[in-house]
Amino acid sequence: MTLTDEATSATQVVSAEQRYATELAFLAVHDDGPRPPGWLLTPRAVVTFICGSGEETLSLPAGSLPARDDLPSKLRVAPKFVGERALVERCVVTLAGERGLLLVGEPGTAKSMLSELLAAAVCGTSALTVQGTAGTTEDAFRYGWNYALLLAQGPSRAALVDSPVLTAMRSGRVARIEEITRCLPEVQDALVSILSDRRVSVPELAGTDEAQVAAVPGFTVIATANLRDRGVSEMSAALKRRFNFETVDPISDAAAETSLVRRQATAVVQRAGAGFAVDDAVLEALVTVFRDLRTGRSGEGWDVERPGTVMSTAEAVQVAASLGVAAAYLPSGDVLDLLPGHLLGVVRKDDPADHGRLLGYWDGPVRRRAEDGSAMWRRLWDLRESLR
Incomplete structure (x- = not known):
């Protein structure tokens, strides 16, 4: 050494x-x-x-x-x-x-x-x-x-x-x-x-x-x-x-942003003395939500009402790190179930009205993806009540 x-x-x-x-x-x-x-x-x-x-x-x-x-x-x-x-x-x-x-x-x-x-x-x-x-x-x-x-x-x-x-x-x-x-x-x-x-x-x-x-x-x-x-x-x-x-603009490529979030969150969790065990699909969902709310438009082209707070890559890293720490030290079922609560904490940081905008996102892109048959987005749709 x-x-x-x-x-x-x-x-x-x-x-x-x-x-x-x-x-x-x-x-x-x-x-x-x-x-x-x-x-x-x-x-x-x-x-x-x-x-x-x-x-x-x-x-x-x-x-x-x-x-x-x-x-x-x-x-x-x-x-x-x-x-x-x-x-x-x-x-x-x-x-x-x-x-x-x-x-x-x-x-x-x-x-x-x-x-x-x-x-x-x-x-x-x-x-x-x-x-x-x-x-x-x-x-x-x-x-x-x-x-x-x-x-x-x-x-x-x-x-x-x-x-x-x-x-x-x-x-x-x-x-x-x-x-x-x-x-x-x-x-x-x-x-x-x-x-x-x-x-x-x-x-x-x-x-x-x-x-x-x-x-x-x-x-x-x-x-x-x-x-x-x-x-x-x-x-x-x-x-x-x-x-x-x-x-310095936000990262334009979704895959590059996901890779960065994974890398940075892994480093945070490792410093906390644990291994990073958040599924790639959960990270992709996390980054997708952040990108949709940041730009006001989903990847599919659906309009999204943007919250007043900044949905930055740095915030996404912190949410991913929190999910990783929770999975390591407080395991209690699927880590995906924790995602809505952490998103709510980010969105409500500046304007309480952003709570309604996050619910609107759930009623829009999340619901439509669930209806298209995605198991992960169906699970997120089922967790809508945890946002209230």
């Missing part, structure tokens, strides 16, 4: 750079082409890391010296993000040009995961992160102070506490800002000068070498924002101009 393996086994959530350390080290050796300043991988290798190598098994060049003795000579890179390769390529090009990247989309579309993967592949760490909230202050983007040292010594470099953004500027790495539109406008605007001038002034240290912190090559920012949050704290036009916007 390696040191990384030991750290992994002792934590609930593992960063991308830890989880995929072997792939990152392999790709750094496999593709030794030109790379932007400060980048761990070439832009092409970053795309491969995120989108996978497909059916191709990659081999290390003959005579290359691996960065680690335990690196395999051949490796097939699995995809980590389900989405358009062109989107990932545009994101990589934006970062290579040291321009800010803003990932926007509905909640649960893996914007944060894509941000984390990009940061891990580009600079080797995804940890330089600011979580945007209504309580986030300008210090989170600039700097703060160790007040004990400040009172004892006065303003000094030792008393200065770098923000994740300032740390990224000093080291030429990627800073991540989650939910940027949750921050107040005056806090957001602290980024305007950072992204344009590429420096931070520290007036308290005037007359010293630390009065100006200039970004070194490689520094850039990845931010995320939910479309549902528009109007919470609208970004200024000046700040918008300093980002390239990329929209």
Whole structure:
């Protein structure tokens, strides 16, 4: 067991750079082409890391010296993000040009995961992160102070506490800002000068070498924002101009979404100390319901009244994980019987009227599929009373 393996086994959530350390080290050796300043991988290798190598098994060049003795000579890179390769390529090009990247989309579309993967592949760490909230202050983007040292010594470099953004500027790495539109406008605007001038002034240290912190090559920012949050704290036009916007859409392919839900839910249940034992048919039904309610139209072409809440893939993963944990630790008959109750919990999250919309879905597509002879959908139709 390696040191990384030991750290992994002792934590609930593992960063991308830890989880995929072997792939990152392999790709750094496999593709030794030109790379932007400060980048761990070439832009092409970053795309491969995120989108996978497909059916191709990659081999290390003959005579290359691996960065680690335990690196395999051949490796097939699995995809980590389900989405358009062109989107990932545009994101990589934006970062290579040291321009800010803003990932926007509905909640649960893996914007944060894509941000984390990009940061891990580009600079080797995804940890330089600011979580945007209504309580986030300008210090989170600039700097703060160790007040004990400040009172004892006065303003000094030792008393200065770098923000994740300032740390990224000093080291030429990627800073991540989650939910940027949750921050107040005056806090957001602290980024305007950072992204344009590429420096931070520290007036308290005037007359010293630390009065100006200039970004070194490689520094850039990845931010995320939910479309549902528009109007919470609208970004200024000046700040918008300093980002390239990329929209992350929900997964378009049902089979790909089902596979992702299975994979992610399996990982959650395994962390809970159990094996994932939810039937594929149940997962397909779960994803079908989510997709129908999300789009307002069933796969058969029937109209569906959309609930106000977001029926995201991330929510589907949580429901599948809950079903898996229940099957492992509280077995009580068919796990399919638990599905309506979990769906109701998701749908009623924002608007109580969505309860009626879920019942309407049961009276529409669920009933019609049951009438067409599907045993699984007949069982779900029989469970309609559990939704009341």
